[in-house]
Amino acid sequence: MKAGLLELLGNLRFFKGSNYVGFQPPASIASSITFTLPGEFPAGTYMVVCDNAGVISFQTISGGHTQNTDTGTTSSTFVIDSDGTAVILKNSSGELQIRNAADNANADLVAKNLTLSGNLTVQGTTTTIESNTLAIGDNIIVLNNDVTGSPTEDAGVEIERGTSTNARILWDETNDRFALGLVGSEKPIAGWYETTFNNAGLTAGVLTVTHSLGRRYLPVTIADNNNKQIIPDEITFTSTSALSVDLTSYGTLSGTWTVAVG
Numbered sequence: 001m002k003a004g005l006l007e008l009l010g011n012l013r014f015f016k017g018s019n020y021v022g023f024q025p026p027a028s029i030a031s032s033i034t035f036t037l038p039g040e041f042p043a044g045t046y047m048v049v050c051d052n053a054g055v056i057s058f059q060t061i062s063g064g065h066t067q068n069t070d071t072g073t074t075s076s077t078f079v080i081d082s083d084g085t086a087v088i089l090k091n092s093s094g095e096l097q098i099r100n101a102a103d104n105a106n107a108d109l110v111a112k113n114l115t116l117s118g119n120l121t122v123q124g125t126t127t128t129i130e131s132n133t134l135a136i137g138d139n140i141i142v143l144n145n146d147v148t149g150s151p152t153e154d155a156g157v158e159i160e161r162g163t164s165t166n167a168r169i170l171w172d173e174t175n176d177r178f179a180l181g182l183v184g185s186e187k188p189i190a191g192w193y194e195t196t197f198n199n200a201g202l203t204a205g206v207l208t209v210t211h212s213l214g215r216r217y218l219p220v221t222i223a224d225n226n227n228k229q230i231i232p233d234e235i236t237f238t239s240t241s242a243l244s245v246d247l248t249s250y251g252t253l254s255g256t257w258t259v260a261v262g
Contacts, residue, residue, distance in 0.1 A: 077103065158183065175212055188214045192262035198253060205248030211261040212241045218261050220245065225255025 013022035036055045046058035078089045079101070086101040143155040156170035165182045172179050172186070179186035193211035201207060211218070216237045222230050222245060234246040245259065 175214075177213075179214070191215075192260070194258065194260040194262075196256050196258050198256050202247065202253070205246060205250075207245040207247060207259065208242065209245060209259055209261060210242045213262060214240050216240045218243075221260045222247075223258040223260075225253075225257055 011022045011024040013020040034054055035050070036053075038057050042058050046060060048056060049059050050056045076091045080087050080089065088099045088101065088103050090097040090099050090103065144151070144153055147153065151173050154170055154173050156168050159167045161167060165184075167181065168183050168186060169180045169189075170178065170186050172188075175188075177191050178189040180189055181187045191211075191213035193209070193213060195209070197207055209220075216239065218237075220232075220235050220243065222232055224230050230250070232245045232247055233249050236244045236246075238244055243261070247253070
C-alpha cells in the first residue's frame with residue numbers, strides 16, 4: 001500500500017503548516033536505486049557524500065573538495081572563488097593562463113596581483129615581462145648563469161630604441177673588458193694594458209704595442225729597469241688597437257722595461 005501511495009503521489013512531502021519539503025524522482029528511472037543512510041550523525045561539520053552503491057556517509061571537509069576523488073575536469077577554465085576578486089585558471093591550447101574573472105581576451109590578471117611565496121624556476125628559452133615597473137631585491141643579477149668551463153659568450157644589457165640602433169652595456173669576453181655604445185660599435189668603458197719588454201723586443205729602436213683597447217689616443221707610460229719613468233723620443237698612435245714607441249736615443253736597453261697604456 002505504501003508503494004502504491006508513493007507511486008500515486010509521485011513524490012514524498014513533509015508538511016509544516018501549509019508549506020512542505022519534498023523528494024521527487026527523476027523524469028525516468030533506468031534501474032532501481034536504494035540509498036543507505038548513515039547510522040549516526042557525527043559531531044562537527046562534515047560533507048555528505050554518496051558512493052556508487054548508494055551508501056551515504058559523512059566526510060571531513062578539506063578545502064571544499066575530497067582529495068583523490070577525481071582525475072581532473074574537461075572544462076578549459078577553473079574559477080577560484082566566485083566573487084569580484086575571483087581569478088580563473090585557463091587552459092589555452094596547452095598553455096596555462098591566470099586570468100581575471102571576466103576572462104577578457106589579452107587581459108590576463110587585469111587589476112589582479114599574483115604572489116609567489118616560494119622559489120620560482122622558469123624553464124624554457126624565452127621569458128617576456130610586459131610590466132612597466134620592475135623592482136628586484138637582489139643586489140647582484142647573474143647573467144650567463146648556465147656557463148660552465150671556459151667562458152666564450154659576451155653578456156650585458158641591451159636597450160630597445162625602436163627604429164634606431166639599440167644600445168648595450170656589454171662584457172666583451174674576447175678582450176676581457178666592459179664596453180658600451182650602439183650595438184656593433186661598442187667602445188671600452190675603461191681599459192688598461194701593461195706588459196714588459198727588453199731590447200730584443202725593439203725593431204730599429206722602436207717598440208710596437210698592441211693594446212686592443214679600442215681607442216686611438218691614450219696615456220702611455222714607460223718605466224726603465226730601475227722603475228723610473230722615462231720620456232720616449234716619440235709615440236705614434238697607429239690605430240685604435242696599437243701604437244709605437246720610439247726609444248732610439250736610449251741605445252741598447254738594459255734589463256726589463258715596462259709599458260702601460262690606458
